[in-house]
Amino acid sequence: MGEDKAREIMVTARRVWVGMQVLVIALILVFGVRPPQPLVTLGPQRHVETINPKMGVHTRLTDEVEEWKIKRTLEMVREMGAPWIVEYFPWAYYEGEKGIYDWSHPDQVVDHARRQGLTVVARLGYVPEWARPEDSAFSYLDAAHYTDFGDFVYAFVDHFRGRVQYVIIWNEPNLALEWGFQPVNPAEYTALLRIAYARAKEADPQVQVLAGALAPTLAPKGHPEGMNDLDYLQGMYDAGAADVFDILAAHAYGWRFPVDDPPAADKVNFRRVELLRQVMVRNGDDHKPIMVTEGGWNDHPRWTKGVRPYQRIAYTIGAYELAARDWDWCLAVAPYAFRFPRPARSYQDYFTFVTPEFKPKPIYREVQRYARGERGEGW
């Protein structure tokens, strides 16, 4: 009787144990195994339909993780009618160790962009930790490591040969913030540019190297935070930059001024680009084009540099029109920025055309109507 009872208990215990194992496996299957991810394909080759082939926009896909969001962003750029995008490709993201490259994310961005019929202009910068001293800024690069950047430029251009035909070397080197918090120096930047240009052409003689991307600023001589962009460009020419770039990248922010506000040396407005052009002409570089790779207006309701949303719409469309009508030396105008992966919750959000959730802002719809030729004169 006692043995029977013990056996019965053992059998029950074994059943309970097996039952628990089954339950655990079932729970792992239900909660532990990820369902198959939706497959994102490149889709058919698309083309941008627009009345103005100089329309562009600066995208911010650098930190966009999900492929479908990359694709959707670029679809919306195409649907808006802009054939050009400027995108940031940080060196540190792709060469975490010297000579070891991971192109998986930029491959996604470039391939989706091309499939949407967009031309990619790649901005290169952001120094990896291994190429700079500990606790230095992401923009710090001493001369001893210029060749490391040159190696990266070579690798990038080589990898994207035939897919990316435009590369911008560095960003706003006339600001201390973008020059490792060191005193800015056009000759030093030109030395970096010289190496980058040679390596880019070595990888692909057809690639177009964009230089400058200077921040429009009125900073007086010796200012710790930066140098006047017109002076800086002249400094580049004095250092021999004319031989080492194909296109000047320009940043054209309008702040509170209308798009047609005339340029002046003591004013930062959209048409300040024309003053950069004058510096180029003065230095015998009038055969080279300019590309506006950043710029535009901001419509934060209270920022002192902001305009009303209706003004941003009008000025932005005006900028595209101006480039098409009057600036035969301008290849494209790419305002900053199309969409952020997440809200910045600051004035930065008021530069965008589309929310992080892909809701088009009124400026998106109006620019789209312009690109389709649906708007009358005088907006």
Added chain:
Amino acid sequence: MVTGRTMRRRAMALLLVVALTITMGTMTACPWLGGKEDRSLVRVRQAGVLRVGLDASYPPFEEIDGATGEIRGFDVDLARELGRRLGVEVEIVNSGWDGLYDALEAGRFDAVISGLVYDPWQTDRVAYSISYFNAGQVLVVREDAREDEEAIAQVGDLKGRTLGVEVGSEGDVQGHELRKRLRDLTLRPYPAPTDVLRAVRQGEVDAGLVDAISARQFIRTEGGVRIVGPPVSDELYVVAVRLEDQALLKAINAALVEMRDDGTLSRLADKWL
């Protein structure tokens, strides 16, 4: 069936978990047991000054007075009142917006009070106070608008009505969203929030959807309209401190609660908005 032995084992396991939790908590709180002491409030009080970072480019919360060159605004007054309640002076540090969080982390100031909107993405690097102002979108109607069952008291009452919005604004975006779910809602765009609010006052539209700051400023300067219902969206202004400065944050929160309860926050809003 649970035996007495099993019960004892479970009880022991539970006791062990509780003991471990208490030990870890104590070690975190007690510096002599390996935790890090939070001296943020002591540090500020010993220095006798609370350094507050802001970007003086956002009137009326912070701006540079053209005549005196001094920084003024709602946030400046708020910072000074916080300092008074903490028993310290306040030093205002003007800094570009894009570097505010970095400068806070680097110790250039103790707190950021700069129309800063709560951002869940930043909570791994800074700690936020309770909100002291909500700058989200609000619904505005004529001051003498009816208050019966036909009244507009919230967005759900906008069916079949005309809503004024600033073209291209957040109100415009939200108005388009509302139109998807509210039958016969008509949107009428205007160039600026003041134009929307004047249209409300003149009866051109049944209501307007604008940000709380524009609405309050219009009510103070021109009048003839009033805000109804809760905010349609939230844009919560908060104070930020370094993540580890919990003692300072606790003191700031206590002061903000006091300021809310004794009417100081309302008076500041009335003064600047």
